[in-house]
Amino acid sequence: MGEVYPWQVTLWQQLAGRRQHAHAYLLHGPVGIGKRALAERFMASLLCLKPNGLEACGTCKACHLLAAGTHPDNFVLEPEEADKPIKVDQVRELVNFVVQTAQLGGRKVVLVEPTEAMNINASNALLKSLEEPAGDTVLLLISHQSSRLLPTVRSRCVQQACPLPSTEQSLAWLTQALPESSEAARAELLRLAAGSPLAAVKMHEQGVPAQRAQVIEGVKKLLKQQIGPSQLAESWNAISLQLLFDWFCDWAQLMLRYQLTTDEQGLGADDMRKVVQYLAEKTPQRKVLQIQDWLLAQRQKVMGKANLNRVLLLEALLVQWASLPGPG
Template sequence: MLEPVRKPAPWHQPGWQRLTAQQDFAHAYLFTGQPGCGKRRFASAFAAFLMCDTPDAGVACDACRSCQLRLAGSHPDLLMLEPEEEGKAIRVDAVRQLVDFISQTSQQGGRKVVVLQPAEAMNVNAANALLKSLEEPSAETYLLLVSDQPSRLLPTIRSRCRVQPLNLPGADEAAAWLTEQLPDRSTDDCALLLQMAGGAPLRALSLAQVDALAQREKVVEGIKALLKGQAAPSKLAEQWNPVPIELLLDWFCAWTLDLLKLQQQASDAAVSADMDKVLGYMAKKLDVAKLLAWQDWLLEHRRLFASKANLNRVLFLEKALVQWKNLLERR
């Protein structure tokens, strides 16, 4: 759903000021950046700004009739287009609805705005249907596309949009912002959340809201027990059932990368704070060829889960844990 916000994240303020200070706006924008960097918030605030009757200092007033309709989720000239279910495709019928929306006269007599996210979720037919709207723009109608993976979009779509990359904040700014949002969390907790989120503050905040730290602690303790021979892979696979598979895959991919860096004695080897001893021990014992083979297997299964392949979660985790433990067994 479209967040009812009127300002972007603080670290995007310079780009926001340049954008809203313009006199003429592009018909279509493509906001890109790492998941959790704040691009959806940026697009939401820009949609609010475009639709506001009396924007103040570059932000929506939240008081005019147009803003009140938007805040109530009932503005007839604002269309939010996203997959019906998370991870599913945006299909051609939904984009045809967008085309019909664009062709109609504004019901409030002002601008019309469409926010489409994530844009890469469009299947081929949907993307081709969108091209017509991009090629024949309607006056005072704006398309705001949001994408984590712009390379998956048709080149013809990207070329018809004004691309606005949105970066992550610096480490210090990210930590300060997250600490402010989570006053009950320790500095170490916030640092770990940011590490888990790849430095993306909004992603880190969402992880805190689903209690990912407690889930992570359970998983780390399970890994330690596995390597000590105190827990069986099948038992851990069942115990980890409440943990989202996306988080487990992210953590194992990050730990694998840390192991590779430690093996190569890379200068940027940044070991996970809660796994430093475990990974340091494993890096001294494992076989590099087996580690590379494991990484290939893990990345392939991460791709399969991302594409919603019909995989048995418990069997996958059990096999993954067997392979993880076997990394320490020399040939």
């Protein structure tokens, strides 16, 4: 069963405390706030043969089978490989599961994550099951970017927003999760994770703060013409494209904001503040808008798992970034 996070207490009561359950739920919200844990906890409660109030008992046959990953009335749909799309053939397997009779005589429960990993064909294949699931079936859909889902998918689900915990809740939890880290380091991780505490822990494990420092150092050398775009792009092989485009999109937005407001308080994090201000003051606004549009378009492709040539994409980014200061 999924971990119980302190910021989910009210959300859990709203979700599991319903007198009658819908046939499909869409749990949506930012990455790294515990939506999967919430869904797994809900799934356990729905499958349990002897629930204890809102919670699964943990001792019945259904609970034991679920814990062992062998419950015959449970189906989990995920990409076959990390960061790959969910294929239409996988959805067809789900559809076949839904029309079968529950083997333990209770509910069947399906969990899909991330729902936006389904392409249009896969999403359309799921629609019939979402609209009229056979028997007592509950589908739990998890989405980190619900705006990317087909409207026909969203409209067939009870939508449950999963908001970010407060900064205080997140930092208190991170104190327990990362006791060896300093208070300042935990606050920096939470900022890098856009307020998502579980994402902050994952970034800590992946060494993201050091990667960001490497990227910023590289950007500074690029602007000083101490390194070329090709060499710099190759040196970032170990860094996620998603992270890189998140950071560059953020910096472009901060540059534009400063050009419009000249507010030095709105220059973002200290580690890139001076560079952002320098670029904003030296770059024509037209060029900032152009690179912002380009970055957003490429970021969308990265998020959509498009088949991209990583090195060429980063070289194109860095060539444009190096040419920002000055007329043009």
